Amino acid sequence: MNFIDLFAGASGMSEGFINAGFVPVSHIEMDKYACDSIRTRAVYHYLKENDKEDYYNDYLKGNISREELYEHAPKQILDSVLNIEINDKSIKSIFEKIDKRLGDKEIDLIIGGPPCQAYSILGRHQENIENDPRNKLYIQYGRFLKKYQPRAFVFENVPGLLSAQKGQHFKNLKTYFRKMGYEVYHDKLNSADYGVLQARKRIIIVGWRKDNDHGFPAIEKIKRKFTVNDCFQDLPKLKPGEALKVTPYSLNKNEYLEKYELRNGVDFVTQHIARPHNERDLNIYKTAIKKWNRERVRIKYPDLPSHLKTHKNESSFIDRFKVVDGKGVSHTVVAHIAKDGHHYIHPDIKQCRSISVREAARLQSFPDNFFFEGPRTAAFKQIGNAVPPLMASAIANKMREYLCQI
Structure with missing residues (x-):
């Protein structure tokens, strides 16, 4: 099963889904350094699959340059990472690039979470927060849902998303995703319940195309024993x-x-x-x-x-x-x-x-x-x-289980 990662950051969420057996079609991220990290990791996964990890280890040790490392992977691996800001002007071009990679295939899943500073505790102290353009990035996310109609999506953000504008913002978000054809569920997860040694609470929104609704995934918590x-x-x-x-x-x-x-x-x-x-x-x-x-x-x-x-x-x-x-x-x-x-x-x-x-x-x-x-x-x-890869893996494994039942 494949996926697109929107607002990918350094691809922590993607790492969890790759570990669960999903295959990335494209990562879209506006930060240049993060895109470089995603490309390097994409090359690692390619080399690992082809028993050529030694090239990657040589890069980590400083024995070869990044350019030399990239020479050991197909160009389409590198081109799958789009260093572009998702906005009204760029979205058509992004769709064209993804369509070229997809060919006749369909998208199974879309993952990602828009920048969350606008909903964070610190963000709420900013003046004129209601007009922060980051508040409306979920609309761009929804345009990918409308275009590719994946069987499901996973949207990650900070808990402040629930209380922004006294809850109206989250209500608008859910209504919008439902208009795109999805049943929408959410829960607050703590990464420390999934093997991560960090108390990191995040809102996870899961959407299912209405013809295969599975509700919010029942993700089993791991008993904490490490420090x-x-x-x-x-x-x-x-x-x-x-x-x-x-x-x-x-x-x-x-x-x-x-x-x-x-x-x-x-x-x-x-x-x-x-x-x-x-x-x-x-x-x-x-x-x-x-x-x-x-x-x-x-x-x-x-x-x-x-x-x-x-x-x-x-x-x-x-x-x-x-x-x-x-x-x-x-x-x-x-x-x-x-x-x-x-x-x-x-x-x-x-x-x-x-x-x-x-x-x-x-x-x-x-x-x-x-x-x-x-x-x-x-x-x-x-x-x-980043989204902690271990928490992402816990979500991804359950999503894969449900998607395999469709």
Whole structure:
């Protein structure tokens, strides 16, 4: 069964559906670095299917360039990734490109979620939020449904989608999708219930063409038994600003890493890169880590010693510094991690830094051989915006089961 991934980001959702046996026809994404990441991953999947993974591993190790890697995959694999913003002007061209790839085939499934900042808690503080163009991107999504009439679709977004404009926005969205010919269902899922070591709540909307309605998929939750410390255990210790672009693991893989295949076949890890910090921030981090590890208490900005404070505002964003819970699951990883790491402090006081690119990727359940193209900030942004592949796999496996019954 095939699918189109809209607003694909770095293809975390797509990764889950590919792992469940679906085949991508096209990914559409406006961010250049994210598109580069999708192409690199698409080449990986092609090489894996053809027993040529060594070329991909050579790329990860820096032995060959990205251009040389791409030479080992057919052009149509690379051309399936469309670096285009989906809007009124571009949509006709996008349809033409997809039609050329499709030929006489039909689309089984459409997945994806429009940028969600407009519905997020932070987004609601913006002025004139009702006129934010991102609020209407579901209409573009619906145009793909109207054009290709897939048997089903999966639409992902933040919980704030339900309360935007006092619930009217979500009501309009459901009405619109029903007009496109779909029965629409939704539920709030927490990625921590599906093997992801992160409490990430998302609204999942599932639509079925009215001739094969299956309701919302009954996705079985996984009992939690692992922690963030299990997720980070085998990664080499880092100092602030240290960058291990390619490095051996420091320990053998544990039960969590093996069960969920985060260490998937290679004996090295990439992009274990930490951002640098100034002395003041490091002192704040030490204070925050001690307070969290000893008392399970989050440090608030007003609690900081006066010499560590940089401004007088002690009423807004007072929880700016947050330690990742090593003995539990992480709080939600968001794209703001690209700007600073204060909200994602490593729980190990001996390392005293914010989490690395690879650690953030693991919290999102990306396998270690998933490579994020672009500079460090671009990698962090892609990771923060992504759908965790493990949660996507749980959804995809159930969708495949239902679709096979049609």
